[in-house]
Amino acid sequence: MRLEVRAHPPRWLVVASPVAAILLAMALAAIPLALAGADVLAAYRQMAVASLGSPFALTETLTRATPLILTGLAAAVAFRARLWNIGAEGQLYLGAVVAVALGSGALSLAPPVLIPLALAASALAGALFMLGPTWLKLRLGVDEVVTTLLLNFVALLFVGMMLEGPMKDPMSLGWPQSAPMVDAATLPRLIGRTRLHAGFLVALSAAALIWLYMERTVWGFETRTVGSNARAAGFAGMPVARVFLRTGLISGALAGLAGAGEVMGLKGYLTQDLSPGFGYSGIVVAMLAQLDPLGVVLAAIFVAGVFVGADSMSRTVGVPSYIADLVVALSLLAMLLAGLVTRYRLRR
Amino acid sequence: MTEAFDILLQASFWAATLRIATPLIYGTLGELICERAGVLNLGIEGIMTLGAMVGWLAVYEGAPLWAGVALAASVGMLAGLVHGLLTVPLGLSQHVTGIGITLLSTSVASYTYRVLLPNVSTPPRIEPFPPLAEGWLASIPVIGPVLAQQTALTLAALALVPGLAWLLYRTPLGLAIRAVGENPAAVEAQGIDVYALRIGAVVFGSALMAVGGAFLTLSAFNAFFFGMVNGRGWICIALVVFASWRPGKALLGAILFGAFDAFQVRLQQVVGGAVPYQLFLMLPYLLSILALVLVSRRAAYPLALMRPYLKGQR
Numbered sequence: 001m002r003l004e005v006r007a008h009p010p011r012w013l014v015v016a017s018p019v020a021a022i023l024l025a026m027a028l029a030a031i032p033l034a035l036a037g038a039d040v041l042a043a044y045r046q047m048a049v050a051s052l053g054s055p056f057a058l059t060e061t062l063t064r065a066t067p068l069i070l071t072g073l074a075a076a077v078a079f080r081a082r083l084w085n086i087g088a089e090g091q092l093y094l095g096a097v098v099a100v101a102l103g104s105g106a107l108s109l110a111p112p113v114l115i116p117l118a119l120a121a122s123a124l125a126g127a128l129f130m131l132g133p134t135w136l137k138l139r140l141g142v143d144e145v146v147t148t149l150l151l152n153f154v155a156l157l158f159v160g161m162m163l164e165g166p167m168k169d170p171m172s173l174g175w176p177q178s179a180p181m182v183d184a185a186t187l188p189r190l191i192g193r194t195r196l197h198a199g200f201l202v203a204l205s206a207a208a209l210i211w212l213y214m215e216r217t218v219w220g221f222e223t224r225t226v227g228s229n230a231r232a233a234g235f236a237g238m239p240v241a242r243v244f245l246r247t248g249l250i251s252g253a254l255a256g257l258a259g260a261g262e263v264m265g266l267k268g269y270l271t272q273d274l275s276p277g278f279g280y281s282g283i284v285v286a287m288l289a290q291l292d293p294l295g296v297v298l299a300a301i302f303v304a305g306v307f308v309g310a311d312s313m314s315r316t317v318g319v320p321s322y323i324a325d326l327v328v329a330l331s332l333l334a335m336l337l338a339g340l341v342t343r344y345r346l347r348r
Numbered sequence: 349m350t351e352a353f354d355i356l357l358q359a360s361f362w363a364a365t366l367r368i369a370t371p372l373i374y375g376t377l378g379e380l381i382c383e384r385a386g387v388l389n390l391g392i393e394g395i396m397t398l399g400a401m402v403g404w405l406a407v408y409e410g411a412p413l414w415a416g417v418a419l420a421a422s423v424g425m426l427a428g429l430v431h432g433l434l435t436v437p438l439g440l441s442q443h444v445t446g447i448g449i450t451l452l453s454t455s456v457a458s459y460t461y462r463v464l465l466p467n468v469s470t471p472p473r474i475e476p477f478p479p480l481a482e483g484w485l486a487s488i489p490v491i492g493p494v495l496a497q498q499t500a501l502t503l504a505a506l507a508l509v510p511g512l513a514w515l516l517y518r519t520p521l522g523l524a525i526r527a528v529g530e531n532p533a534a535v536e537a538q539g540i541d542v543y544a545l546r547i548g549a550v551v552f553g554s555a556l557m558a559v560g561g562a563f564l565t566l567s568a569f570n571a572f573f574f575g576m577v578n579g580r581g582w583i584c585i586a587l588v589v590f591a592s593w594r595p596g597k598a599l600l601g602a603i604l605f606g607a608f609d610a611f612q613v614r615l616q617q618v619v620g621g622a623v624p625y626q627l628f629l630m631l632p633y634l635l636s637i638l639a640l641v642l643v644s645r646r647a648a649y650p651l652a653l654m655r656p657y658l659k660g661q662r
Contacts, residue, residue, distance in 0.1 A: 086447065136637075143640070147640065149582040150583070280451060283447055322455055325458065328451070333445070336440045
């Protein structure tokens with residue numbers, strides 16, 4: 001018996017593997033749940049009800065999924081080219097800073113002008129923040145994993161500096177937060193009294209556009225080729241450096257948009273805890289989706305559901321909501337294992 | 349200018365330097381061993397967090413300090429074992445697995461802490477390692493007063509550097525570790541199990557990372573906070589490249605880094621409120637990137653770093 005690389009994994013296996021990974025992760029997370037003295041089945045039932053069990057719960061989950069779709073896409077695009085952008089968290093914050101700079105009173109424009117302008121500027125900010133690491137990788141061979149990770153901390157300190165300095169809301173009582181966004185820069189609510197906002201539609205369109213880009217354009221083809229073998233892509237005459245640069249900019253822009261969506265659609269102002277690690281969870285989302293842009297939407301909804309469900313479950317069952325981070329981290333590792341099953345088969 | 353120079357002459361400055369450098373020494377040496385064997389370990393940030401929490405928890409629950417260190421090391425080994433099993437025999441992406449280990453270890457740490465202490469808002473303190481103060485060490489001229497302010501864990505870190513250098517460059521095991529990161533096929537041709545060697549190196553390296561984390565709670569801050577590792581793990585990864593994968597240079601890098609960090613803290617006090625303090629806090633991260641840029645031209649990565657070795661394949 002030996003392992004053999006599958007040329008084309010069957011369709012059902014590609015769909016089944018993330019499901020299997022998620023089930024494995026939840027089975028493993030049952031151990032710490034039980035150790036904390038919780039009734040595991042009741043806890044999971046509570047999580048499912050609180051995240052998907054009612055129309056309102058569903059809108060909460062989709063609201064939480066909005067930034068995760070964008071950071072998930074940011075990771076998926078970059079990882080396809082084997083550009084390891086782990087800096088979505090920092091790029092998200094930079095996007096949020098720029099959205100607040102333009103949308104909290106500096107410009108008095110009508111919403112149809114101001115909203116696209118603020119979104120575009122945040123995307124640009126995220127892209128530019130990714131430009132440095134990509135450039136260092138291409139020119140000097142500096143590993144982008146370390147630089148993007150380190151820049152996350154720089155970005156967060158920059159946000160702190162802005163919130164205690166030029167962006168501080170004079171009306172806030174000492175707490176570092178920005179002035180609120182003006183109405184003209186606020187993304188409209190989609191459904192009545194829920195928190196679901198137009199940022200969700202932005203995220204969905206981004207997923208569709210990235211799918212088109214990846215699967216239906218030459219640039220996407222180049223990205224995928226560079227990702228599977230950069231040397232071969234170079235020999236085939238592809239502009240490898242330009243592909244990396246383009247991929248890095250797109251990835252950063254998507255993460256920047258995620259930050260803009262949060263301040264313009266949900267929070268209404270910027271604080272230092274805008275993101276509970278959306279940039280890092282985006283990596284899990286991308287892996288669960290097997291780097292497929294449309295799969296990212298489903299994976300983001302799952303991860304969002306875990307977080308929303310765990311928040312409610314921790315209140316009723318009395319287990320720390322950190323169980324959500326545990327399930328998500330375990331899903332990532334389980335997904336890596338599931339990927340082996342799709343890539344190899346056993347041959348007698 | 350003279351003020352800046354005066355800082356460099358204070359024993360307290362150099363004592364702070366060593367204190368800041370200690371977790372970085374452990375982390376950098378741990379990562380160095382992993383990478384020398386050909387495995388990038390991005391689990392470092394989470395393993396340090398887990399080590400910090402476990403070491404603190406053990407002592408908080410009444411265990412002796414050294415038992416806390418040992419427990420932290422064992423939990424680090426466990427996390428390293430998972431990373432090793434996933435990346436070595438299974439050959440999974442070292443980048444993504446490492447990030448997964450960091451996310452997992454960090455969430456295990458936060459979850460465990462919150463399960464055991466659901467309602468505390470101020471982190472409970474423990475009695476940390478005492479400074480060495482007395483003894484013959486303090487009587488050494490020049491460096492004596494600096495060492496006297498350190499704890500046993502810092503001294504152990506300093507002793508670890510020559511120990512590890514000896515292991516890597518003077519023993520058959522060290523030769524095998526270095527070789528397996530350059531040319532695993534050649535190592536297997538010698539009848540050495542590549543998988544066992546690589547997993548062993550990752551497990552040992554991860555134990556060191558966890559001890560580096562435990563230093564934070566058992567010697568530096570006396571309590572566990574969320575996010576207390578604060579990017580130190582990532583800085584260690586930069587330091588390994590800066591040190592060209594050599595233990596001696598790793599020590600030098602960690603001390604340079606510590607000196608810079610201690611210096612900026614003192615400079616903050618001198619400059620006062622004229623410059624936002626966040627700018628100073630950014631410096632360590634920017635300095636790490638600068639260090640990577642400086643050595644980028646001559647960085648000689650271990651040849652087989654991040655290349656999974658699959659037995660029976662060429």
